[in-house]
Amino acid sequence: MTAGSSSSSKPVKLYGWAVSPFVARALLSLEEAGVDYEHVPMNPDAGDHRRPEHLAMNPFGQVPVLEDGDLTLFESRAIARHVLRKHKPELLGVGELERSAAVDVWLEVEAHQFHPPTLAIVRECIAAPLRGRARDQVVVDENVGKLRAVLEVYEARLGSHRYLAGDNVSIADLNHFTLMHYFMSTEYGPALVGPLPRVKAWWEELAARPAARKVAAFMPLDFGADKKEK
Amino acid sequence: MGIKVYGPAASTNVARVLVCLEEVGAEYELVPVDMPSGEHKRPEHLARNPFGQVPAFQDGDMMLSESRAIAKYILRKGGSQLLRECNLSESAIVDVWLEVEAAQFSSAMSPIIFQCFVIPIVMGGKPDMKVVEENLEKLKKALEVYEARLSKFKYLAGEFVSLADISHFPTAHYLLGSPHASAIDAYPHVKAWIADIMARPSVKKVRELMKMASA
Numbered sequence: 001m002t003a004g005s006s007s008s009s010k011p012v013k014l015y016g017w018a019v020s021p022f023v024a025r026a027l028l029s030l031e032e033a034g035v036d037y038e039h040v041p042m043n044p045d046a047g048d049h050r051r052p053e054h055l056a057m058n059p060f061g062q063v064p065v066l067e068d069g070d071l072t073l074f075e076s077r078a079i080a081r082h083v084l085r086k087h088k089p090e091l092l093g094v095g096e097l098e099r100s101a102a103v104d105v106w107l108e109v110e111a112h113q114f115h116p117p118t119l120a121i122v123r124e125c126i127a128a129p130l131r132g133r134a135r136d137q138v139v140v141d142e143n144v145g146k147l148r149a150v151l152e153v154y155e156a157r158l159g160s161h162r163y164l165a166g167d168n169v170s171i172a173d174l175n176h177f178t179l180m181h182y183f184m185s186t187e188y189g190p191a192l193v194g195p196l197p198r199v200k201a202w203w204e205e206l207a208a209r210p211a212a213r214k215v216a217a218f219m220p221l222d223f224g225a226d227k228k229e230k
Numbered sequence: 231m232g233i234k235v236y237g238p239a240a241s242t243n244v245a246r247v248l249v250c251l252e253e254v255g256a257e258y259e260l261v262p263v264d265m266p267s268g269e270h271k272r273p274e275h276l277a278r279n280p281f282g283q284v285p286a287f288q289d290g291d292m293m294l295s296e297s298r299a300i301a302k303y304i305l306r307k308g309g310s311q312l313l314r315e316c317n318l319s320e321s322a323i324v325d326v327w328l329e330v331e332a333a334q335f336s337s338a339m340s341p342i343i344f345q346c347f348v349i350p351i352v353m354g355g356k357p358d359m360k361v362v363e364e365n366l367e368k369l370k371k372a373l374e375v376y377e378a379r380l381s382k383f384k385y386l387a388g389e390f391v392s393l394a395d396i397s398h399f400p401t402a403h404y405l406l407g408s409p410h411a412s413a414i415d416a417y418p419h420v421k422a423w424i425a426d427i428m429a430r431p432s433v434k435k436v437r438e439l440m441k442m443a444s445a
Contacts, residue, residue: 059375060334071319075329082322094315101294101303108296111332113281153280 012037016063018218021178022076023064029080031211033087091171106164106172113150117143125186158198185221233258237284239439242400243297244285250301252432254308312393327386327394338369339401346408380419
């Protein structure tokens with residue numbers, strides 16, 4: 001470290017493979033924040049996430065990891081919160097008791113209500129075939145049922161609020177983008193979202209954001225499988 | 231109209247909210263929800279928590295769901311230092327370990343609690359030991375990481391206690407009351423950390439409420 005350098009002069013680095021909706025969630029927060037960052041790619045097949053250097057940053061051996069000066073963070077939702085709190089605090093409702101509560105509620109809803117069934121569907125419909133495993137239709141059907149009930153709550157919410165946490169877009173909306181991107185490419189995406197006009201409009205607006213379009217390009221729907229074969 | 235919390239104190243998610251109310255010294259009313267009879271799925275409760283779960287939380291006109299969101303609201307409103315939101319780096323580390331609590335600790339503990347407590351006590355059935363063993367293995371892998379962390383720092387986010395630590399107490403309460411409590415003996419720093427959290431007056435009070443609810 002040279003004399004006179006401060007932690008703010010160190011670059012921001014995000015580690016992980018961008019096809020992961022978790023890594024991409026963190027990338028989206030950096031893009032939305034307009035931060036100058038370096039994406040450090042990693043190779044899961046080579047076990048990069050299990051190497052000692054990575055475990056020193058994330059002892060659970062997962063991605064993404066964010067380095068921001070002297071701060072090292074993991075867990076994509078914690079990374080997204082930090083990046084946006086630092087650069088776009090209005091997206092968290094910082095300083096506003098009621099708005100920040102609404103943002104936090106819908107952040108938790110994304111994590112606990114939306115994410116588990118949606119991830120299960122994406123795993124069976126996209127990831128399993130890529131790994132040469134047959135889709136487990138029982139798992140798919142069970143989770144489609146759960147997600148349908150969840151999205152009906154979203155439809156009602158978006159009937160009385162422009163965005164999930166209120167009149168303005170927030171991190172709660174943004175945190176849905178990356179997994180939705182994969183989900184909407186399965187046959188269940190349009191099937192579940194199609195009949196819900198407000199969810200559909202909300203999704204289309206989210207996906208049209210410049211930062212979302214940029215991050216979508218990092219998430220090819222075949223997880224880059226055809227590149228690997230070359 | 232003051233603060234109301236809807237749900238049984240014995241629920242880990244309800245307990246998480248109650249401990250924060252106790253931490254800030256807020257007055258509140260605990261309103262029972264009869265889950266065995268399906269009250270949480272009926273329209274009156276769904277109007278409070280549209281996902282049909284507990285807790286639901288009311289403060290004046292505001293209705294909130296999701297225990298970790300409610301916890302943050304209570305602590306912010308009460309001026310607590312447990313979130314460290316005055317410090318960008320510290321609050322980020324608190325957020326990391328709050329995510330870990332949900333993703334690594336509670337995700338392994340929930341099936342164990344369901345098998346060891348809900349099935350025998352509420353449903354009169356037998357636990358599926360395969361599910362318990364699988365999740366105990368997951369829990370132990372997480373506890374190895376916790377042990378390393380707590381060997382370096384007094385608390386998860388550093389030298390200061392935070393919501394990240396306290397958020398573990400409801401599931402830790404059930405772990406200690408289960409046949410598998412000795413699982414933590416192999417992790418002395420984790421064991422000491424749990425004892426430290428359980429010694430907090432707020433935690434002691436809510437543990438009493440949890441026991442009363444189960445009786």
